[in-house]
Amino acid sequence: MSAIRSRRAPTKGDQREQALVDAARAVFRDKPISQVTIDELAGAAGITRSGFYFYFESKQALLAALVDQGIAEADLEMAEWLASDGLDRDALRRSLAAGLARWKVDGRWLREAFLAPDPGPDVMQVRDRLVDKGCTLFSTRIQRDARAGLTVGGPPALLARMAVNLRSTMFAEVYADPAAFDEDEVLDTLTDAILRLVYGVSPAPTPR
Structure with missing residues (x-):
């Protein structure tokens, strides 16, 4: 019998959420956090503004x-x-x-x-x-x-x-x-x- 995995494989949603986190890390390296907009973060992750709010409320x-x-x-x-x-x-x-x-x-x-x-x-x-x-x-x-x-x-x-x-x-x-x-x-x-x-x-x- 194969071993039971302890953690599910990442879904597309997980991957998009991580893409936003990675994008934030890159954007915040170059610009003060207070000056970064939601649109910039969404664009850096390759998703829409509405897509951003699907994963993060702010x-x-x-x-x-x-x-x-x-x-x-x-x-x-x-x-x-x-x-x-x-x-x-x-x-x-x-x-x-x-x-x-x-x-x-x-x-x-x-x-x-x-x-x-x-x-x-x-x-x-x-x-x-x-x-x-x-x-x-x-x-x-x-x-x-x-x-x-x-x-x-x-x-x-x-x-x-x-x-x-x-x-x-x-x-x-x-x-x-x-x-x-x-x-x-x-x-x-x-x-x-x-x-x-x-x-x-x-x-x-x-x-x-």
């Missing part, structure tokens, strides 16, 4: 779907370190390197989602979801190490928020002015800064 709903994918991508990037224990500097650096690579491509809309001081209510709602998810994963790991007596004092949730915000702020800086930074120096320094924040120490870098 631009904010489409942005939320894009952010959900971004969260999943960030989870995958950090998965190795989040699943390990203790400092594990090499795993953390690899995770940060993967995140920085994504920011170098999608930095425009990620900066709006994370760091714009007044992005508007739609983007602010998405930002809260993004930050809360990332902080929860960091906090869970810190709590595990805190129980083992490995971390510095301080609430794990607060330490996690500091680490997540430090990561996002530095990635945004590199996106905004990549010529100003040596990428290896950024990754080494950011890795050690997060480890010192959470553990009070950092190991010597592994020679590359």
